[in-house]
Amino acid sequence: MIDQAPLNYLQAFGIKADKVVPLIWGLAVISIIVVVIVSVLVLVGALRRGRAFSPNPDAMPPVERAGSGLPWITIGVGLSTLVLIAAMVWTVATMAAINRPSRQPDLTIEVRAHQWWWEARYLSGDPSRIFRTANEIHIPVGPPVKINLASSDVIHSFWVPAIGGKLDAIPGQTNATWLEARKPGTYRGQCTEYCGLQHARMGFVVVAEPPDEFRAWWDSQLRAQASSGPHDGLAGGRQLFVQRCGACHTVRGTQAGGIMGPDLTHVMSRGTIAAGTLPNTTANLAGWIANPQTIKPGSLMPNIGLSGPELASIRAYVETLK
């Protein structure tokens, strides 16, 4: 069951989540034991001397004070307090253990939440290596990666359960956290602070890959797309894209430079579209470009009324953005 639940938080693949899984299990086991003990006490206590109610005037037996019963409270509360103190110590120890990354992160990614997608900007000392992408965040396996979290509209929350807990993206402040994956994989993330109509479909993925693959990915992301080219068949699509999509979307190298929507320079390198909503297939791509308001009603991407040939042409162009 767990394996089919990509957002579960009982399986961890990152240092921060690793330490929390035993804490969750520990607290859960304590909780279940407490519930069972109290339920059994209530049940046995009731059945031991209880009697059915019959509606006649002498239905209620006479009252009596059979013992003060106070030891129940003293012992029960005493034991509870010990358990609480233990849980508190465990909690604070876990907090301290994951308060800081194991070492100073070399890499910083600025993640900016938008209604209803995620923008990621990879920072570097070398300005030519800075770039933007969206909804798919690649990190190297092993070293910690710093995440500076911001929001451009309302409050969102950044959550990759397999790697670590939540942190809110709040307009007017930058929150910092870090991701540290210990196993390569594609980990599902999701906005978890209610943020409006498409809060439900504000997903993303974190791809943790070996450092050399990560390096190669970064290099490939830096490449600009051709502003014109020998593929005459695509020139029309490119031009249409710039005209119809370029006000909101950027494709580096072309005149499409909008910043309202995700950067699409290498959209075909991503596994999903529409903020983790659909697998990135030809059919889904066409469906999404043609009619985003059916797939994500309320999304800020409008239906722009493309004709069949226009749609085909734009879709064909987008599919070259590898």
Place this chain on the structure above:
Amino acid sequence: MAGGSYERSPRIETLGYDSPTAEMLETIWKTKSWFATVDHKEIGRRYIVTAFVFLILGGIEALVMRLQLARPESALLTPEQYNELFSTHGMTMIFLYASPILSGFSNFLFPLLLGSRDMAFPRLNAFSYWVYLAAGIFMYAGFAIGAGPNDGWFNYTPYASRPFNPGLNMDFYALGMILLGISTTVGAANFVVTVWRMRAPGMSINRLPIMIWGTFTVSFGNLLAVPAVSLAFLLLWLDRNIGTHFYDIAGEGHPLLWQHLFWIFAHPWVYVIVLPAMGMVSDGLPVFCRRPLVGYTAVALSTVATMVLGFGVWLHHMFAVGLPFMAVSFFSGASFVITIPSAVAVFAWVATIWTGRPVFTVAFLYFASFIAMFVIGGVSGFMTAAVPADLQFTDTYFVVAHIHYVLIGINVFAVLGAVYFWFPKMTGKMLDEKLGRWAFWFIFAGFNIAFLPMHLTGLMGMPRRIYTYPAHFGWDALNLITSIGSFILAVGFLLFLVNVFQGLRSGRPAGPNPWQGPTLEWSTPSPPPSYNFAVIPIIASRHPLWEDRLQEGPGQSSIRRGFVLDHGKEALASTTLDGEPDLIVKMPEDSYAPLVVTLAITLGFVSLLLHWWWIAGAGLSGVLLGVLVWLWPEPRLGQMTERRP
């Protein structure tokens, strides 16, 4: 007694409920007009009925949501419809049901439990009900025209601000909540003063029923907490309508201001909607265990301790906003500590069952299962107190499961038990136990089938407040089970309603004390006459009607023989700590002023909503005028019989 120091010493006599004096009292006290009544019992019943109507509305909203969530990728509702539904559901259950239902029981029961003729401020009491009703209708008017709240019950800015939420939705919610705050505040003041001053002689604070402790405590809490939320909503309304920038970063405001103001109110509010319910269990359960509550003093003190600590844990709703390590650790610790007073209550109830001789009435079934539900809601709260774990739990269905165990488990189960327990007193008729057991088992099973697996839904990572979910995320089966459970729960509620209507129509006569209860309300006829007590009783112990068996105190309470107050509409005030008789209070007659002032306030709020500034001014003048008439000195209310210096 201290009679010598009064201008008039009330007679002490033995009087029955069929004596000529009692008949005269009935003429003096009975309600003259439906719209003008100030009788606490009538107001209490209205609160309870209104709150149940809101419970049913909120329940229907929940069922529609469960239809949508029963399967993945469902398109039954649009996102906006779903968002308004879950927000309205939260608003309804938390603000329009959970607290008012307890105010209803407290209103009905306070004077009866305390041995008094009415609340301290009967007209204010009527006012508090009318404003509650007006606020509920006001907020539902928004929902009816498609402008219900759509940002969840805690309504975070900036999504609640105008740029992101341009409709009237938030204005309805903001003004409605301010209006409701007026009701809560005056109601709370009334409960506090009633406990301080309106107790039968001899009812010292260590003899108060726990239910009184609960409502008394949370009323104090309300007086401190409600201003925060009224302010929060006022600032929101100003931001949206006048152009201030309290929550707007563009104007140097900050959205987190909202969260602090809201949770400083809303965490204590959680205790506001459970402590009186816990009190009802603490008073009701022992009656069916045929013994006094174990650890009365500990339970009373833990009630107060919970409320006090409840003011120190609001930040645990904000662990994910990016706070310093120290602050988070402190609030985590406080959130662990607050479970200790709850543990006191749990073990007191368990010990009461264990050392008593339980009688399995329907009320007992609710109270006993309440203990288990309480513990489930409690331990999931304990789990979320651990910050690193909470950063995974928060905003997933784990928290949704938790809040429902708290609200249904600790509030609704206690309330349903209380209905079965006090229905005979309120109506003079018994509820059918057999049908009641059917309803109980449906409600118990449906609730647990719906909400126990929801913890797992949360652990599988399902975020809360999503209008739909994809099929391959491992949530399908769990959601279907929850939806099925919620409909079983609904069937249980239907049976409960049938049970109640049947009881009202053809229930067996109850007699004054069908459960052989210990407290003063059971000494009156069922339903109690409008003046409550023929004579004001004199109390010598915590269980005046059980003294024959228990021999608790040094003396004997005097129930049939007591103070005769028959010079018009009179009640007895006593001293705060010891309950010594102090003053004969002249009580006000029925009055239309509370209703008129409510209508004027509501007119003002509607005008603020629609920016009809001149009419808002007229509403304000109406309020002032109404208050003037209301408070105009009436010679016959002059307290002529004060204690001489």
